[in-house]
Structure formats: C-alpha cells, structure tokens
Amino acid sequence: MTDTNTGGDVRLTGISKTYGSFTAVHPLDLTVPQGSFFALLGASGCGKTTTLRMIAGLEEPTTGTVFLGDKDVTDLPPYKRPVNTVFQSYALFPHLDIYENIAFGLRRRGVKSVKKQVGDMLDLVQLGDKAKHKPHQLSGGQQQRVAVARALINHPQVLLLDEPLGALDLKLRRQMQLELKRIQTEVGITFVHVTHDQEEAMTMADQVAVMNGGRVEQLGAPADLYENPRTTFVANFLGTSNLIEAEVVETGGTDLVVTAGGGKLSLPADRCSAAVRTGGKVLVGVRPEKISLAHADDAGKIAEGRNRVTGRIVDSSFIGVSTQYVVNSPAGAELQVYEQNIERDTRLAPGAEVVLHWNPAHTFGLDATQDIDAGVETVEDAS
Amino acid sequence: MTITEAPPAADLPVRKGSTRKRLVPYWLLLPGIIWLVVFFALPMVYQASTSVQTGSLEQGFEVTWHFQTYWDAFREYWPQFVRSLLYAGTATLLCLLLGYPLAYVIAFKAGRWRNLLLVLVIAPFFTSFLIRTLAWKTILADGGPVVDVLNTLHVLDVTSWIGWTEGDRVLATPMAVVCGLTYNFLPFMILPLYTSLERIDGRLHEAARDLYASPTTTFRKVTFPLSMPGVVSGTLLTFIPASGDYVNAELLGSTDTKMVGNVIQSQFLRVLDYPTAAALSFILMAIVLIMVTVYIRRAGTEDLV
Numbered sequence: 001m002t003d004t005n006t007g008g009d010v011r012l013t014g015i016s017k018t019y020g021s022f023t024a025v026h027p028l029d030l031t032v033p034q035g036s037f038f039a040l041l042g043a044s045g046c047g048k049t050t051t052l053r054m055i056a057g058l059e060e061p062t063t064g065t066v067f068l069g070d071k072d073v074t075d076l077p078p079y080k081r082p083v084n085t086v087f088q089s090y091a092l093f094p095h096l097d098i099y100e101n102i103a104f105g106l107r108r109r110g111v112k113s114v115k116k117q118v119g120d121m122l123d124l125v126q127l128g129d130k131a132k133h134k135p136h137q138l139s140g141g142q143q144q145r146v147a148v149a150r151a152l153i154n155h156p157q158v159l160l161l162d163e164p165l166g167a168l169d170l171k172l173r174r175q176m177q178l179e180l181k182r183i184q185t186e187v188g189i190t191f192v193h194v195t196h197d198q199e200e201a202m203t204m205a206d207q208v209a210v211m212n213g214g215r216v217e218q219l220g221a222p223a224d225l226y227e228n229p230r231t232t233f234v235a236n237f238l239g240t241s242n243l244i245e246a247e248v249v250e251t252g253g254t255d256l257v258v259t260a261g262g263g264k265l266s267l268p269a270d271r272c273s274a275a276v277r278t279g280g281k282v283l284v285g286v287r288p289e290k291i292s293l294a295h296a297d298d299a300g301k302i303a304e305g306r307n308r309v310t311g312r313i314v315d316s317s318f319i320g321v322s323t324q325y326v327v328n329s330p331a332g333a334e335l336q337v338y339e340q341n342i343e344r345d346t347r348l349a350p351g352a353e354v355v356l357h358w359n360p361a362h363t364f365g366l367d368a369t370q371d372i373d374a375g376v377e378t379v380e381d382a383s
Numbered sequence: 384m385t386i387t388e389a390p391p392a393a394d395l396p397v398r399k400g401s402t403r404k405r406l407v408p409y410w411l412l413l414p415g416i417i418w419l420v421v422f423f424a425l426p427m428v429y430q431a432s433t434s435v436q437t438g439s440l441e442q443g444f445e446v447t448w449h450f451q452t453y454w455d456a457f458r459e460y461w462p463q464f465v466r467s468l469l470y471a472g473t474a475t476l477l478c479l480l481l482g483y484p485l486a487y488v489i490a491f492k493a494g495r496w497r498n499l500l501l502v503l504v505i506a507p508f509f510t511s512f513l514i515r516t517l518a519w520k521t522i523l524a525d526g527g528p529v530v531d532v533l534n535t536l537h538v539l540d541v542t543s544w545i546g547w548t549e550g551d552r553v554l555a556t557p558m559a560v561v562c563g564l565t566y567n568f569l570p571f572m573i574l575p576l577y578t579s580l581e582r583i584d585g586r587l588h589e590a591a592r593d594l595y596a597s598p599t600t601t602f603r604k605v606t607f608p609l610s611m612p613g614v615v616s617g618t619l620l621t622f623i624p625a626s627g628d629y630v631n632a633e634l635l636g637s638t639d640t641k642m643v644g645n646v647i648q649s650q651f652l653r654v655l656d657y658p659t660a661a662a663l664s665f666i667l668m669a670i671v672l673i674m675v676t677v678y679i680r681r682a683g684t685e686d687l688v
Contacts, residue, residue, distance in 0.1 A: 058589050078592040091590035095608045104604075108595040150594070 008034030008069055008157050008190055010055060015064030017050050024050045026214045027063060032158070032192055032207075034069075037184050039193045039205035043237070043375075047214040048194045052160050055192065056085045068157055079108075084151035085160040089167065090143045092135035098122075098146055099131040105154040121149045124183065141172045148180070152187060161193040165200065177204050198238050202226065210234050212375065226287075230273040232366055235285050237375035242291070244284045244309075244332040245368060248276045256365065258284060261330030265307045265363065272365030281368035288336040290362040293325060295345060296353035306357040311335065313352050323348075327356060434661035444657060456662045460646050464670065467642040470557065471626035474564035478572040478621050479614065481565070486576035486613070487606075491585075504573050512567065516634050519563050523553045523635070555637035563631035571620040579613030580606070615682050623671055643667055 010032040017025040025047040032038045040048040053059035055066060057078035066074045073081050084105065092101050102121055103114045111117075122128045125145035135143055144164060151159055161180075165173045181204050184191050195201050201208050202222040209219045210233070218225060218234045229235035232243060246265060250257035255266045256276060265284055276282055286307075294302055302308065311329025318341075325337040325348070337356060339348075348354065434452060438444040457464070489500045507515060522529055530553050533539050542548040547558040583606065591601040607614075629644030636642075643663060650660035 056593060058593070077597075078589075079595045079597055083593075085590070085593045087586055087590060089584075089586060091584065091586040093587060093590070093605060095605075095611075104591075104596075105594040108600060108604075154594070 009067075010158055010190065010192065011067040012051070012055070013065045013067070015051070015054060015061045015066065017047070017054060017059060018062045023214055025054075028216050030209060030216065030219075032190060034190055035188050036206045037181070037191045037193065037204055039195060039201035039208045040211055041195055041198060041201040041208050041237075042211035043196055046211040048196075048211045049162055051211070052085075052162055052192060052194045055158065056083055056160050057081050058085075082154075082157040083160060084154050084156040084158075085162060086144075086147045086151050086164045088163045090135075090147040090164075092143055092146055092150070094135055097132050097134055098127065098138070101135065101146055102150045102153055104150060109154075117153055121153045124152075124186070125149045140168055141176060144168065144176060145179070148183065152183070152189070155187075156189065158190045158192060161191060163194055163196070165195075165197075173200070180204065202238070210237060212237075228271065228273075228364060229285070230366070231374070232283065232370045232372055233375035235364075235366065235375070236373065240288055240336050241285045242288060242332065242335045243366070243372050244286075244335075245372070246282055246284045246331075248278055248280050248282055251276055251278055255360065256282075258282060258365075260284060261309070261332070263309060263331060265309075265331075266360045267307075267363035267365055268361060271363065274365055274367035276365070283366040283368045283370070283372065285364045285366055286358055286362055288324070289322075289338040291335075291337045291356050291358045293327075293337050293339055293345075293348060294355045294357060295347045296355060297347075299355045302355060302357050305360070307360050307363060309335070309356045311354060311356060313348060313350050313354055315350055316348070325354075327354060329356070430661045430664060433657050434665055436658050440655050449658070452658045452662045453666065456659050457666055460643065460663060463641055463643045463646050464667070466640070467626050467644065467667070468670070468674075470561055470564060470632075470640075470642060471622050471628075473561050474568060474625050475572075475618050475622040477561065477565040478569050479618060482569055482572040482576055482617065483614075486573050486580055489573075489577055490580035490583075501577070504570050504577075507570065513630065513634075516563055516567065516630055519559070519566065519635055520554065523559050523562065525552055525554060529553070554635065555640070557636070557640050559635040560632050560640050560642075563635045564625045564628060567628075567631065568621040568625050571624075572617040575616040575620060576610065576613040579610045579616075583609050611682060615679065618678075619675060623675070626671055627667060 010030075012028060012030040014027045014029060015025065016023070016027040028051070030051075040051060042048045050059055054061045057073070057076060057080075061074065064074075065072055068082065073083075093104065096104070099118055099122075103118050106114045106117060118131075119128070122131055125148060127142060127145055127149070130138060130142065135146065138146065144167075147164065164180075165176050168176060177200055180191075180193075193201070193205060202225075205222060207219065208222055208225055210217045210225065212233050217231050218229065220228075225234060226238050229238065229241065232241075235241035235243065244260045244265075246258035246260035248256060248258050249264070251269070254269055256269050256272055257264060257266045259265070267284060272282065274282055296310070299308075299310075309329050309331045311327040311331075313325050314328050314334075315326040317324050320341070322338045322340050323344070325339065327335045327337055329335060335356065432446055433444070435446060435448050435450060436444040437447045437449045437452075485504075489497055489504075493500050521527070524530070530539070530551065533542075533553065534551060539548055539551065539553070542558055543550060547561075548556045553559050553562075587605055587609070588601055591605045592598075596604060626642075627644050629642060629648050632640050632642045632645050633648075647660050647663045647667075650656050650663065
C-alpha cells in the first residue's frame with residue numbers, strides 16, 4: 001500500500017443511515033479507487049443518493065466511517081471536506097452571475113485572483129461567452145455544465161454527481177455523458193456518479209456498484225456485471241436477461257448439466273454463482289442477444305453442442321438494427337431474443353415454431369431461491 | 384372559388400369573440416380604477432389646490448398660488464420632519480433586527496409549528512390599534528416592572544445619556560414612541576421577510592456549504608442576498624407608514640416628541656390652517672418618495688422580485 005495508490009481512495013466502512021425506523025442504507029463497505037469513474041446504480045429509494053450525501057457530509061451516517069485517503073472525515077462538516085457535489089437540480093445561486101457562481105468556492109477559501117482559473121474553467125465547459133449571464137438565462141444543459149465547473153474549479157479530491165443528467169432530454173443526456181467522461185479523463189479526479197439509468201452507468205463508469213434496498217448487490221466493471229450477474233436483481237436491472245428455472249442433473253465436470261422443460265442445457269460450472277447439488281434447483285440465465293433463432297424445419301442444421309430450447313414466437317417487433325422476438329417455450333414463458341437484421345428469415349413471424357440455440361459458454365447460473373423478477377423494470381420506472 | 388373566400392367568413396365570429404376577450408382585463412380593472420380616482424386621485428388634487436390657497440376660515444380660502452406656504456411650513460416645522468424620519472428609521476431598523484431572526488426561524492426551523500407561529504405574528508391585529516398602543520402606556524408606566532428592570536440594569540442611565548429617556552421615566556420620551564412604532568409595525572416587517580425567506584430553495588444552502596461556506600458565510604453570501612426582496616418590501620411597509628404616524632407620538636410621547644403627523648393633525652383639526660396642513664403633507668410625501676426611490680435603486684433587487 002503506497003501513498004500514490006491509495007492517497008485519494010474513498011473508503012466507506014460499515015456506513016449506514018436510518019431515519020427513525022426506516023433504514024435507508026444498511027451497513028456497507030465500499031472503496032472507490034482514486035481517479036476512477038465510479039457509478040452508484042439503482043432504482044429510486046435504493047439508498048444511492050443517501051450514500052453520496054454521506055460522502056459529501058450533507059448527511060450524517062448513523063454508523064460507520066468515511067475515509068478520504070487515510071483521513072477520517074466522518075465528523076467534518078461539508079465545508080471542510082475536500083469534496084464537491086454537482087446537485088441534481090444544479091442548485092446554482094440565482095443572485096450571482098455565471099462567473100461568480102463558478103468563483104464561489106475559490107472566494108470562500110480566500111483565493112485572491114480567481115480570474116485565470118474561472119476563465120480556464122469556463123473554457124473547459126465551453127461557456128466563455130456566458131460569464132455575465134444569470135443562471136436563469138441559460139438552458140438546462142448549460143446550467144448543468146456550470147454546476148460541473150463550479151464544483152471542479154476547487155480541484156476536489158472527489159467529485160460527487162447526484163443524477164446530474166436527470167433533468168435533461170435524451171439526446172442532450174447522451175451528449176453530456178460523453179462530455180463528463182471527457183472532463184473526467186482530462187482532470188483525472190475521482191468521480192462518484194449516482195444514477196438510476198443503467199445505460200448511463202455502463203457507458204460512463206469504470207466501476208459500477210448496483211444498489212438495491214439499501215445494500216450493494218454487486219460491484220464490478222460494467223462488462224463484468226453484465227456478463228456475470230450474481231443476483232437476479234443485477235441480471236434484470238442491467239439490460240434484460242432470460243432466466244429459466246432448471247433442475248441440476250450432473251455436477252462435477254467443467255460444465256453443469258441441467259434440465260428445463262424436458263430439454264437438457266449445459267453451462268460452465270465457474271459461471272454459476274449458486275451452490276449446486278444434483279437434483280437441486282438453479283436459475284439458468286442467458287442474454288437475449290446471445291441467442292440465435294432457427295425455424296423448426298431447420299432444426300437439423302443447428303451445430304452440435306449448442307444449448308437448445310424449442311418454442312413458439314408470440315410477438316416480434318422490428319426496431320431497425322435488430323428484431324426483438326418474444327418466444328413461449330416449455331422451459332420458460334416470454335423468452336426474449338434479439339436477432340440482428342442481416343438476413344431476415346420471413347418464416348420467423350408470430351405463431352412460428354422455432355428453436356432457440358446458443359453457445360453454452362454464454363450461459364450463467366444463479367441461486368434459485370431469489371425472486372426471479374427482481375429488478376425487472378416496471379412501466380412506471382421505465383421513463 | 385369558394386375555397387379562397389371561406390377563411391375570412393370563418394374568421395369573422397372568432398375575431399369578434401377575441402375583441403370581447405381583449406376587453407375583459409379592462410372591465411376587471413374598472414372597479415379598482417374608479418375607487419382610486421374617487422378616493423385617491425381626486426383628494427390629492429383637492430389637497431394640492433388647498434396647499435396653494437390663502438385666506439381664513441371666516442372669509443373662506445381662495446387659490447392664490449401662494450407657494451410661500453411650503454417654505455414657511457418647512458422652516459417652522461423642520462425639527463418635526465427630522466424627528467419623524469429619525470423615529471421611523473430607528474423603528475424600522477429595530478423591526479428588522481427583531482423580525483429577521485423570527486422570520487428566519489419560522490421559515491427554516493419551525494417545522495410543524497410554522498402555521499401557529501404565523502398566526503401569532505398577526506394575532507395582535509385582532510385587537511384595535513388604539514387599545515394596543517394604550518396598553519403600552521401601562522407597560523411603560525413610571526414605576527412599572529419594565530421601567531424597574533431597566534433601571535436596575537442601568538439601561539436607563541445609558542438611554543438618558545443619549546437623550547432617549549429622561550431620568551427614571553420611559554413614558555413620554557423618544558424611546559416610548561419608538562417602542563410603540565416598532566411594536567405596531569413589526570408584523571409588516573415579518574410577513575414579507577418570511578415570504579421571501581420561505582421561497583429560498585434549501586438546496587442552495589447545501590450547495591453553499593458544499594462549496595466551503597461556513598454557516599455564517601452561507602447566510603452572508605446566499606441567504607441574506609436572496610432575502611433582499613423581503614428586506615426591501617418589509618422596510619418600506621414599516622418606514623412609510625411609521626414616518627407619517629401620529630398615534631404613537633400622541634399617546635406615548637410628549638410635546639418634545641411631536642412628529643410631523645401630529646403637526647398635520649393639529650393644523651387640520653385644531654388650528655384649522657388647511658393650506659399649511661396640506662403643504663406639510665406634500666412635503667412629507669416628497670421626502671419619503673425621494674428616499675424610497677434612492678433606497679430601491681441602491682438595493683438593486685430588480686432581478687429578484
């Protein structure tokens with residue numbers, strides 16, 4: 001452990017927050033490496049914002065400790081922490097112009113000449129010509145950039161972003177995601193980003209902590225979380241997963257063999273996060289884009305060694321780059337399949353009998369005692 | 384070609400309706416305008432004409448464009464003018480010092496007690512203005528508990544020394560008048576202050592704290608500037624009526640604490656010198672108008688209100 005590696009890590013140890021009888025955050029340990037872009041991802045009310053506010057000092061933890069590097073900052077008020085926040089609603093000071101908004105933190109720390117730094121910051125966020133405007137004269141995206149500049153100018157050890165893109169429309173949000181990522185790479189400061197948008201978290205972050213019900217469900221790089229979810233919540237919340245209930249018939253080798261709906265499926269033993277025994281239950285998962293679809297008449301042409309599930313198409317929707325099919329099968333209802341639109345087989349229409357087949361290596365296994373629908377987006381959250 | 388002729392025909396009834404709609408605001412303004420013309424504009428014109436009349440009650444008054452009345456009135460009563468502005472200014476300052484912390488607590492810290500506290504602020508209005516002011520006569524009475532306490536604490540020694548009180552007395556001194564003014568106008572300060580404080584987004588306080596501002600600095604740099612609209616309207620609502628008030632000086636003061644309101648009242652009702660009374664009213668109005676204009680310009684709250 002050298003200073004250069006851990007000097008700026010954010011370490012939360014046993015941190016929790018309760019309001020009366022409601023526990024917003026269960027005791028959790030989390031380390032955010034220095035210089036990383038870290039995302040706290042979860043649905044609203046999962047405790048991600050509370051966790052962020054405890055790092056900022058705006059919320060006092062019920063138990064636990066917040067370390068910045070080696071320094072315990074748990075009892076420091078926010079104005080004494082080397083941490084700055086970009087608030088969800090930006091919280092720009094309406095009585096100050098953009099220049100003074102950005103200079104606010106420097107002036108409070110008694111920096112005499114702020115002109116150059118504010119100028120550089122205005123350039124970084126490309127708002128040089130707006131210095132004398134008041135916040136209400138700016139568009140949402142511009143206000144958002146001012147909020148980032150106002151926080152970044154202080155060179156905080158950690159920049160906290162509380163759903164900073166939530167108020168922007170989709171197109172602007174995509175643009176700002178890239179912008180934020182560019183700024184983070186440029187300044188090299190640790191970013192902790194709270195979001196409920198899984199795509200946003202995966203696009204921007206090096207590391208994602210998926211939170212649910214005040215707990216961290218899983219922590220890892222976006223690709224790792226996506227390919228190897230360890231809970232049904234993560235499997236369903238990050239993208240879409242087909243989860244099939246299955247019975248274990250063979251263990252011991254490098255592959256597990258299970259049966260579901262009368263057919264045999266196999267998956268790599270090391271991709272199964274649940275403890276398995278022969279005759280036990282397991283949830284078998286596969287992502288929709290990993291599955292290929294063949295018409296039942298062509299079943300013979302499918303290569304040996306692939307997992308197969310037979311079924312009938314109940315719905316298909318063409319969305320340009322791909323076609324999304326919903327297939328009912330004895331193994332599971334409403335399996336999702338995304339087929340790239342390269343050569344479209346016209347026989348693949350609702351009502352057609354089909355065979356779903358995929359490489360067993362793309363299959364993962366989960367503990368069957370969990371709620372199979374945890375983390376599935378309902379219409380209400382889907383905004 | 385029926386197509387080209389159709390649109391105007393279809394347009395006509397729509398435009399008729401919109402003309403009627405455009406007149407609605409004026410109809411709604413009419414009662415207020417009539418009220419202002421009859422009870423404000425016409426009396427003002429009447430007063431203005433009175434102020435340049437000469438004559439006496441027996442022989443009748445006549446407009447002679449005698450502007451000398453203004454100068455004479457000002458020369459004779461300038462101490463009362465100065466006193467009015469001084470008392471009203473002191474009372475306004477006291478109202479601000481007492482009212483701001485109170486409004487702040489109601490807006491940010493009161494929680495579920497907020498509405499109760501607001502009712503308490505306006506509760507004095509349920510009693511008549513005169514009765515409340517007369518009550519202060521008892522409160523500040525010679526040898527009463529308030530005077531005793533102030534005496535024991537040697538506060539009266541200090542206030543006597545600067546000329547606010549006389550010896551062991553509070554009643555019939557400048558301090559009594561200022562106390563009365565402060566008490567009577569305090570709600571007019573608190574309510575606008577509360578309204579503008581309550582409107583401040585709590586997240587701005589968090590943002591300030593996050594940006595290295597201590598609680599004191601947060602107040603100085605964020606809360607107070609954002610409450611300026613309330614400070615301006617509160618001080619105006621207190622200062623303007625207080626500078627023209629005569630009841631507090633009449634009931635709580637002495638002949639040495641007469642304000643310009645008392646002079647106007649006695650000129651109108653006792654001396655019956657209507658031109659002087661009218662001229663004094665206009666001078667007071669002009670002074671207040673000039674002061675208020677300068678004040679609003681200085682406060683620079685155009686962006687916030």
